[in-house]
Amino acid sequence: MNTKYIDLINQSFYFPQEEFKLRNKTLQFHDIDLMKLIEEYGAPLKFTYLPQISNNISRAKGWFAKAIEKNEYKGKYNYCYCTKSSHFKHVLHEALKNDIHIETSSAFDIDIVESLKKEGKITDETFVISNGFKRAQYVTNIARLINGGHKNCVPIIDNYEEIDLLSEEINGKYSIGIRIASEEEPKFEFYTSRLGIGYKNIVPFYNRQIKDNDQVELKMLHFFINTGIRDNAYYWNELLKCLKVYTALKKICPTLDSLNIGGGFPIKNSLAFEFDYEYMVDEILHQIKMVCEEEEVDVPNIFTEFGSFTVGESGGAVYEVLYQKQQNDREKWNMINSSFITTLPDTWAINKRFVMLPINRWHESYERVLLGGLTCDSDDYYNSEQHMNAIYLPKYNKDKPLYIGFFNTGAYQETIGGFGGLQHCLIPTPKHILIDKDEDGNITTKLFSEQQKSEDLLKILGYNEL
Known part of the structure; x- marks a missing residue:
């Protein structure tokens, strides 16, 4: 038996x-x-x-490289590690062996970035994508990093006040992104994410606070949903709504050249786990290219912020x-x-x-x-x-x-x-x-x-x- x-x-x-x-x-x-x-x-x-950290980074880079070639996609791909998944030095050191970039979430993250710079693990060319709701210390630390020469630090604007707060402390011109407040799945207890700015408000926000602001240059639109990257109608519908905002912005903002699709790759949670990563990456790039061609705008450079997928x-x-x-x-x-x-x-x-x-x-x-x-x-x-x-x-x-x-x-x-x-x-x-x-x-x-x-x-x- x-x-x-x-x-x-x-x-x-x-x-x-x-x-x-x-x-x-x-x-x-x-x-x-x-x-x-x-x-x-x-x-x-x-x-x-x-070694599994480097292995997963290499896998993701390979999927995007293959999809870029298959779709004849003209944009570049940038892999960012979402530090809040694990801030430990041994994790960051392993991840940074793989020519990647960093996404931060709070003030002390910037201190970690500066420590890594002193060690030579990252340079001024490394993108530091600064997400999260920003108040005094976080704003000060971002400004210190940018004023120190790290021009590839891109604060992602989460609310209407942040540009004024950042501009008060940053010397000279700096780049920003805008986070979209995505609409949540119907089963959620709330309808719209508390993070970012609503779809319908982004173009008016650009016209009101960014378009004629000589100190600020919009470079990135940031898109992320809590359920992560899944092959379901909800994800594809939210991505399409994001792309409509991107193309509308791109037509009036020539400096906009990047789309950050966030994180959300699932990781194996049982021996029966199945997820077609390669298909998802290919389909995402295909959808982005198709919408951009329909709207006659250049495709964006792609950023991801994989955290759990990197270290989990x-x-x-x-x-x-x-x-x-x-x-x-x-x-x-x-x-x-x-x-x-x-x-x-x-x-x-x-x-x-x-x-x-x-x-x-x-x-x-x-x-x-x-x-x-x-x-x-x-x-x-x-x-x-x-x-x-x-x-x-x-x-x-x-x-x-x-x-x-x-x-x-x-x-x-x-x-x-x-x-x-x-x-x-x-x-x-x-x-x-x-x-x-x-x-x-x-x-x-x-x-x-x-x-x-x-x-x-x-x-x-x-x-x-x-």
């Missing part, structure tokens, strides 16, 4: 897959021996596999199943030695799915379970609401440790979870490992941060005398 966990996976999915395979009966992720990692560093732990698939979290609680006839709770609320906050905040697989004991029988975290919060769990299917794992056995991994967790989880700070119920942040490859292609590991100690948390709480 096919009653082993490996049989279940083989019957349910195509396996092995590009990044997942078994070796010596244990799970490998991008050829990383996860059991060896556990033996060396223990569990729980988090890791970042740095580089991350993982490993836990040990500590104990099993049978709460009723149907529900078995496998308790992990950490907390979902603190280490994978998106699992409870927005019911986000991640790839979840056991690391060992694949050749043993399995059972249906729920996964619970260590906090005393009823929301600290992971079940079929987040997971694409019911959760099956090798049967709990107190004499045989079971380790499980959550994969493609590299975007947002550390910043939302409050890396290095207080955690719910004072559950410590796990240790974090950086995984790379040396010149010979061999896997290397380095401890980035230790698991939090009680004194770390007590100091934050004011118990300094301890």
